[in-house]
Amino acid sequence: MQKNNYNIQIDFTRGVSCKINSDENRLFLVEIYEKLANDSIPRILESSLVFSNQEAFQVYRNWHGNYHVKVYDWNNGIRLVHTEDFNYFNKKVLFVAHTLNDDEFNLWLKMALDFSNKQGFSFNFARKSDNPSEENYNRVYHIGRFISTQPMTLHEWPLFNRQIWRRYFNEFNPRDWSTQTSEEIFNDIVGISENKNGETFTIKSMYLEHA
């Protein structure tokens, strides 16, 4: 889609990927909202500053529901320049566990089955290698992999995602998360690693794939 002097490409085949090409170095804000059936107001899922011609914004949020993407430009004010809707209803979903040990895999299997029964999904399960090939990598979707074009400090991240992750894990594995921070939830379930500067996150292990 051509907008002004830049081009916004949003790709939903691997979650959401946003690439903005421009002749000049511009700053954009990209947001992804989720609208639950019983919610009157869409909930923010992910948001990131995106610099044109640089790292594409990628969010892996393959989830059963309605989604809405908004892109803003700065032009003496915050200008909404692009919107796009998509949904994943009635899709067949494949859970793929990559780096989990047997116990973890079985846990996720149980959760996925519970979720499947609850939501009326059709699920297929597959166990893949611990070191997925690039081909495999491109075929799977990361639940909760969060890539920001700017390093996020440790203290920014949980404020941003606490609500989302607590709800997400409650649905899969109900337990009392009320006293846990989102980092602890992650450490319990999928793990967090930091780069050498302690600034960025790489979420390991659990993937969800459209079949």
Place this chain on the structure above:
Amino acid sequence: MSTIFGLYGGAHDSAAVYIKDGEIISCIEEERINRIKSGNNYFSLPNESLTTIENVSGLNVSEVDHVTFATHTPNEFILNRVKRDVDVYDHHQCHAAGAYYTSGMEGKVLTVIIDGGGTDNSNTVWLCEDGEMKVVHSDLFASGGTIAQVWGYVLHGIHELDKNGNFVWKMCKDEGKLMGMAPDGEYDEMVYNALKDVISYDSLRFFPANTIGKATFLSEALRRSGYFSTKQGISNFAHNLQLVTEEIIIEYLHDLHALYPEYDKIAVAGGLFANVKLNQKINQLDWVKEIFVFPAMSDSGLALGAAILKSKELGEGFEKPIKLNNVHFGLSYSDEEVYKASLNFEVERTEYVPSEMAKEINDGKIIGWFQGGFEYGPRALGSRSILVRPTNPETHRILNERLKRYDTMPFAPMVMEEYFNEIFVEDKSKYTAEFMTMCYDTKEEWIEKIPAVIQKSDKTARPQIVRKEAIPKYWEIVDEYRKLSGIPVLLNTSFNAHNEPIINTPQNALKHLVFGVIDKLIIGNYVYAKK
């Protein structure tokens, strides 16, 4: 009757509190002990503050009757350090309990909590009466935003990174500096409208979602455009942010009042209400009979809120809101302990004579003031303060040089209760002014008399009302100064240098004396000076 520890940590402003038989004994913020300013230590845990209240109470955490937490203190801390059954209360409930149960308010009280985010929500409203609280409104964190988030998330973009690659201004630490620049700024339609796109309000809902992302975007876009390259640009931004803040919060409160017209007293907590200028606007509303701002309005106040909730549950105190005489719930030191500490410094001591020290203040000396337990909350309130005469317009520059600060806020006055109405305009909500939580307009005839404590642009001040019965020694030094100068006001600023928490120990204070930050130091019943 019971002993209770209240704890909070895992983000900014961790703290530990001790309540015994329904009485608040000790409230310790972690930063006062570990000496790392909370905003520089985001994931702090109440390790040293818990040890401190164990020492104060003589009870190990395993021995105390009840241990309470405010969410979202990490489970890991409970499992590894506390190692026992605990009671956990919701983040906003703890904010509300702190505010309501120390408000001293009788009858119906509307308690409003707005912060950057609690457990799942970012603002809540509670109807309170006869010692009971009931939540009636709550905004989910992911569906809406709060103006408190805007204040926090715009800070990173305002300055370029420092030479070490760190943000110069930090969230949960420097919002007050931005607010302090607001009166010097001007209306800018572009910034004002952009801020309205970041946070707006209608019919009890704050929107849009992703206020945090939009605030970050706005701040970064303005920085890239060079808007923040001058002090005036930052002031203009602050001015418009303050304007938007006041507009939407006042509209929100009006809507709440329309729903609950019989509630004309308001208790507030949450980081947003550290904004003393917003609090002034609320106090000026015709229908507001009184506002009380919880002195530890940020997350450090959660520890007390959690302990109060347990105490109330047990039927031990807090049947109705209490009034605090002061918030000097920190560690205190005897004259003997201070003297022993002083032996390691090149100092000498003489007996404290109030009239003599008042003369030194009147002569322009900068005096360290150290009495009793240190304060709970962000303000220095007569326990760890620096006292200066308020009459010299050059004081702001002189003090900033001495303290190596770059404060933009004017320094605050401490005012004898008996003279408050002579100097300031509004005549209500004086209890909250004992904790320096609100600005007041200054009467015309006093503006030139006390220039060091008046905001130059809008002629407001952030006074602490000093009551003789509440803190007599503090009242006495102001009174002695009044006898000499005719002015019942002293300048009071927190006893700390730049980027340092307010001091705790006599050693902290004596160091400032020997380094020349202060000219003399009054501790307990003695005056210390360099040899």
